[in-house]
Amino acid sequence: MSKIIYDAIVVGGGATGTAVFRDLALRGFKVGLIERGDLGSGCTGNSHGNLVGGLRYVVKDPSVARECASENRILREIAPHLISGQDNYWLGRDDNYIRKALAAAKELDVVAELLNLEEVYREIPELALGFQVAVRSADINIDTTGMCRACLNQGLEKLSKNHFGLKGYYPNDTIATLDRREGGEFVVRTQRNWAFSTRTIVNATGAWANSVLELLNSGINLKYNQGTILVQESLSQRGLQLLEKPGDGQAYIVHNGKAWLGTTSTSISHPSEARPEDDAGEVLRGLLGKLLPGVEVRRTEKMFTGVRPLYDGSTEFGDGREVSRDFQIVEMPSGVYTVVGGKMTTARLMAEKTVDSIAQRLGNTEPCITDKVKLPEVK
Numbered sequence: 169m170s171k172i173i174y175d176a177i178v179v180g181g182g183a184t185g186t187a188v189f190r191d192l193a194l195r196g197f198k199v200g201l202i203e204r205g206d207l208g209s210g211c212t213g214n215s216h217g218n219l220v221g222g223l224r225y226v227v228k229d230p231s232v233a234r235e236c237a238s239e240n241r242i243l244r245e246i247a248p249h250l251i252s253g254q255d256n257y258w259l260g261r262d263d264n265y266i267r268k269a270l271a272a273a274k275e276l277d278v279v280a281e282l283l284n285l286e287e288v289y290r291e292i293p294e295l296a297l298g299f300q301v302a303v304r305s306a307d308i309n310i311d312t313t314g315m316c317r318a319c320l321n322q323g324l325e326k327l328s329k330n331h332f333g334l335k336g337y338y339p340n341d342t343i344a345t346l347d348r349r350e351g352g353e354f355v356v357r358t359q360r361n362w363a364f365s366t367r368t369i370v371n372a373t374g375a376w377a378n379s380v381l382e383l384l385n386s387g388i389n390l391k392y393n394q395g396t397i398l399v400q401e402s403l404s405q406r407g408l409q410l411l412e413k414p415g416d417g418q419a420y421i422v423h424n425g426k427a428w429l430g431t432t433s434t435s436i437s438h439p440s441e442a443r444p445e446d447d448a449g450e451v452l453r454g455l456l457g458k459l460l461p462g463v464e465v466r467r468t469e470k471m472f473t474g475v476r477p478l479y480d481g482s483t484e485f486g487d488g489r490e491v492s493r494d495f496q497i498v499e500m501p502s503g504v505y506t507v508v509g510g511k512m513t514t515a516r517l518m519a520e521k522t523v524d525s526i527a528q529r530l531g532n533t534e535p536c537i538t539d540k541v542k543l544p545e546v547k
């Protein structure tokens with residue numbers, strides 16, 4: 169069987185994989201993307217759909233807060249059509265934490281605009297009593313699968329201009345075998361019988377990262393943490409969050425009249441085990457009842473669960489190269505880039521860092537332009 173030659177093969181069509189695909193294609197690379205299901209069907213499509221503004225992390229993790237704030241600004245510029253709803257309000261009771269958070273937000277250039285509390289109570293009469301402060305943040309809704317589709321479509325359009333005839337996207341398929349040959353070539357065969365030759369693999373399979381690395385007798389030390397989101401009829405038109413030390417059940421995100429309450433945080437031993445915890449409904453209603461007491465008696469319409477891959481920086485097979493804080497890019501073995509962690513909000517940045525490394529290795533000097541080029545409309 170003849171092999172199609174690509175500069176890079178990306179595995180996984182979530183926020184990360186599609187952002188990497190877009191960046192590689194915009195820099196002129198021949199790139200292919202394999203997704204085993206639908207775009208965004210992993211953690212991306214099971215997330216809160218919140219374009220994070222950074223306020224949650226200002227005290228605990230300032231560098232992540234800064235990254236989120238910056239990416240939030242970029243996505244508002246390049247993808248306004250994927251953003252909807254209203255900027256979230258944050259409500260706080262703990263004077264000490266509020267003081268620290270507002271000072272840190274100012275220092276880090278994270279949006280945290282003090283509001284008139286009386287006006288906020290008038291706008292949202294269902295709010296619990298006793299809040300000391302209300303703040304407007306830059307957190308707002310984003311269409312997560314729309315973002316994946318827009319990145320893919322833009323990458324495909326560029327690919328067809330630069331490398332006419334290359335298919336580029338292989339949906340409902342997965343890697344069946346992955347062989348490493350002399351001279352840094354990888355041969356990829358898919359379950360649908362495509363065969364590719366490439367010098368670069370980007371493993372953007374999120375919590376399933378080790379299932380790809382195992383094909384090369386490799387692996388990284390991942391732990392898995394699941395988060396459950398509960399959906400019910402909303403009590404507010406606006407997304408609301410608790411301004412307190414980061415923990416479970418602090419976000420009430422409103423999508424088209426439905427409130428998404430989340431999240432839990434539970435260790436599991438494998439992503440295939442992910443399912444709502446038996447007590448998730450009770451826990452989330454209890455925690456978010458502190459924000460809006462009415463949630464405790466609303467009917468649960470559905471619950472869903474996403475899995476966060478947690479990587480401690482070590483590998484089972486020697487030293488990988490690790491970059492950054494909240495997300496990690498591990499090159500191991502040489503030419504295979506595993507990208508884990510981070511947020512859907514920071515996927516563009518994660519892609520930029522990954523593609524910078526790949527470009528340097530392959531001798532491509534095209535600069536990253538994904539922060540400037542507008543994403544296309546998606547149907």
Ligand SMILES: Cc1cc2nc3c(=O)[nH]c(=O)nc-3n(C[C@H](O)[C@H](O)[C@H](O)COP(=O)(O)OP(=O)(O)OC[C@H]3O[C@@H](n4cnc5c(N)ncnc54)[C@H](O)[C@@H]3O)c2cc1C
Nearest residue numbers: 180182183184204210211212215216218374395474512513
């Ligand atoms: C409950 C919860 C809520 C969250 N809310 C937010 C939020 O509001 N805002 C935010 O910014 N971040 C949020 N996050 C974090 C965010 O969802 C993730 O950081 C992000 O979605 C990860 O994207 P990804 O592309 O790396 O992984 P995924 O979205 O999991 O994508 C991996 C893809 O790889 C595919 N795949 C797996 N194995 C293979 C294979 N062998 N072959 C081919 N394809 C394969 C999967 O089908 C999947 O599509 C949340 C996380 C959780 C758990």
